[in-house]
Amino acid sequence: MSKYEETEVLVVGGGQAGVAMSEHLSARGVPHIVLERGRIAERWRSERWDSLVTNGPVWHDRFPGLEFIGDDPDAFVPKERVAQYFEEYARKIEAPVRCGVEVTSVTKNEGEPGFTAEYTTTDGQTGSIRTRAVVAATGAFQQPAIPPIVPTDSPLQQIHSSQYRNPEQLPAGNVLVVGAGASGVQIADELQQSGRQVYLSVGPHDRPPRRYRDRDNVWWLGVLGLWGKATPPEGADHVTIVVSGANGGHTVDFRDLAASGITLVGRTAAFDGTTMRFNEDLATNIARGDANYLSVLDAADEYIERNGLDLPEEPQARVLGPLPECAVHQITELDLAQAGVTSIVWATGFRLDYSWLHADAFDDRGVPVQQRGVSNEPGVYFLGLPWQASRGSSFIWGVWHDAKYVADQIQIQRNYLTYSSPAEQSETTDHLEKASAR
Ligand SMILES: Cc1cc2nc3c(=O)[nH]c(=O)nc-3n(C[C@H](O)[C@H](O)[C@H](O)COP(=O)(O)OP(=O)(O)OC[C@H]3O[C@@H](n4cnc5c(N)ncnc54)[C@H](O)[C@@H]3O)c2cc1C
Numbered sequence: 001m002s003k004y005e006e007t008e009v010l011v012v013g014g015g016q017a018g019v020a021m022s023e024h025l026s027a028r029g030v031p032h033i034v035l036e037r038g039r040i041a042e043r044w045r046s047e048r049w050d051s052l053v054t055n056g057p058v059w060h061d062r063f064p065g066l067e068f069i070g071d072d073p074d075a076f077v078p079k080e081r082v083a084q085y086f087e088e089y090a091r092k093i094e095a096p097v098r099c100g101v102e103v104t105s106v107t108k109n110e111g112e113p114g115f116t117a118e119y120t121t122t123d124g125q126t127g128s129i130r131t132r133a134v135v136a137a138t139g140a141f142q143q144p145a146i147p148p149i150v151p152t153d154s155p156l157q158q159i160h161s162s163q164y165r166n167p168e169q170l171p172a173g174n175v176l177v178v179g180a181g182a183s184g185v186q187i188a189d190e191l192q193q194s195g196r197q198v199y200l201s202v203g204p205h206d207r208p209p210r211r212y213r214d215r216d217n218v219w220w221l222g223v224l225g226l227w228g229k230a231t232p233p234e235g236a237d238h239v240t241i242v243v244s245g246a247n248g249g250h251t252v253d254f255r256d257l258a259a260s261g262i263t264l265v266g267r268t269a270a271f272d273g274t275t276m277r278f279n280e281d282l283a284t285n286i287a288r289g290d291a292n293y294l295s296v297l298d299a300a301d302e303y304i305e306r307n308g309l310d311l312p313e314e315p316q317a318r319v320l321g322p323l324p325e326c327a328v329h330q331i332t333e334l335d336l337a338q339a340g341v342t343s344i345v346w347a348t349g350f351r352l353d354y355s356w357l358h359a360d361a362f363d364d365r366g367v368p369v370q371q372r373g374v375s376n377e378p379g380v381y382f383l384g385l386p387w388q389a390s391r392g393s394s395f396i397w398g399v400w401h402d403a404k405y406v407a408d409q410i411q412i413q414r415n416y417l418t419y420s421s422p423a424e425q426s427e428t429t430d431h432l433e434k435a436s437a438r
Helices: 016-027 042-046 079-092 182-193 217-223 254-259 282-307 396-418 422-437
Strands: 002-012 032-036 097-099 101-108 115-121 126-136 157-160 174-178 198-201 263-265 268-271 275-278 333-335 341-346 380-382
Touching: 002 016, 002 101, 002 115, 016 032, 016 079, 016 097, 016 396, 032 101, 032 126, 042 079, 126 396, 174 182, 182 198, 182 254, 182 341, 217 282, 254 263, 263 282, 380 396
Parallel strands: 002 032, 002 126, 032 097, 126 380, 157 341, 174 198, 174 341, 198 263
Antiparallel strands: 101 115, 115 126, 268 275, 275 333
16 A cells, blocks of 8 residues: 655654654644654664663753653663653654654655655555655664674674673673773673673773762763864764763773773784784773873863862872783784684674665765755755764754754745745735636
C-alpha cells in the first residue's frame, strides 16, 4: 500500500535532536512530522551497553522544559531512564512523532519547491511525504568506525562498542579493548571486573576531573565558557574526552585502571595474523591526559579566586601517583593467542551516514557542509552534529539550543516564501472576486 501526504518540515530521527526540533517548530506554529525508524530515543535503548549511565548528572543533561522527576539531580541515570525521559518529553510537547518509519530517501523535487521523502514502515508499508524542508536529526554517532587492522574473517570475535552489551556476550577468554574514550574505559573496566584479563589500547585523550571543589565537570565546562566554544582547541578535534558516570561518577585515572589489573598499551597500529603491534606512546598519552586534567584544576582555581567563591579547597586532587609499571615498560607487541585474547572490542568511534539524503549538502567525504545546521542546499538542515554550533551540540543539553536556532532559520525562510508582491496580491483579489461573481 502506498501513502502520499504533505508537510512543511520533515524531521528525520526521533532521538533527542528530533524531539527538540519538534518543540521549537511547534512553538513557531510550523507544521511538521517527525519520522523515527525505531522508538523514541532508540539508540539509548538498543545501541548501548546494558550498564551505561549518563556521563553528566541529570540536573544538567536534560532539556529546559522538564526535570528528571523522581531522580536525584546529581545522579547519573541508567540509559533506559534517558529513553523514558525523551518519551515523556515528546508526550508533553505533543510531538508528532511516528515510530517504526524509516526514511529510505529524500530527493529534491525537480522544477518545484521542496523535497520528496520515501519511507518504509516496520510492517512493510511504503509511502512518500512531500515537504518544504528537511531536518536530518539522525545522530552524530551512526555507523561503527573500525580501523581496518584485523581482517573481518579472523577467528577473533570482533565487535564495536555500539554492539557490546555485557561481559557474558563475549566468548570465554581475555579481551583487547581498542580505544580509551568514555566508552572504551567503561567497557574495559566492566570486563576486567568480570574476571577477564583486559588489555586496553590508549590513545591521546583529555581527562577532566569528574568533580573538583564540590562542582561537577559539567558545571566547570559551563562557567568557564567551554560548552559554548565554537570550535575545538587547535589539533584537539579528534582527541577523545574520558569522563564516566559509572559507579556514581568518578575521575578516570589510567593509574587506577592499571591497579585493577588492566594492562595498558599504546595506540593499536598493526596486526600480522598473530601479533598485535602498538605504538610506544602510552606514557606520552597518559602525560598529556594528566596535563589536561591539571589545566582544568588550574582554570577552576583561577575562576574561584577571581570571583571570590567560597568553594572548599582540594589540594589532594593535584597528587598524581607514579606511572604504572605497564606504562613505564610498555609492551609494543602482543601475541593474542598466547595472551589468551579471544575477542576485541573496538571502541573507536563512529562515522556519519546520510546515504538516504540526496542533496547538495556534503563535501567529498560525505560530511555535511553547514553552518550551525543550515546547509549549502536551501531547505536542508542538520541537527546533533559534533561542534555544529559549539562543544555542546552533540550532547543532550546543547542540542536543544541548536534546534532553536535551526527553527528560527526555517521560520525566516518560511516568511520569504509566503511573501507576495502588491501585483500578485491584486491578481489574487481579482481572481477571488471573479470566482465569487460566477
Ligand atoms: C555511548 C554514548 C554515551 C553517551 N552519553 C551521553 C550523556 O551521558 N550525555 C549526553 O548529553 N550525551 C551523551 N552522548 C551523546 C549524545 O547525547 C547521544 O549520542 C544521543 O543519542 C544523540 O542524540 P541524537 O538525537 O542527536 O541522535 P540519536 O540518538 O542517534 O537519534 C537519531 C535517531 O534517528 C533514527 N534514525 C536514523 N536513521 C533514520 C532514518 N533513515 N529514518 C528514520 N529514523 C532514523 C535512529 O533510530 C535514532 O533514534 C552519548 C553518546 C554515546 C555514543
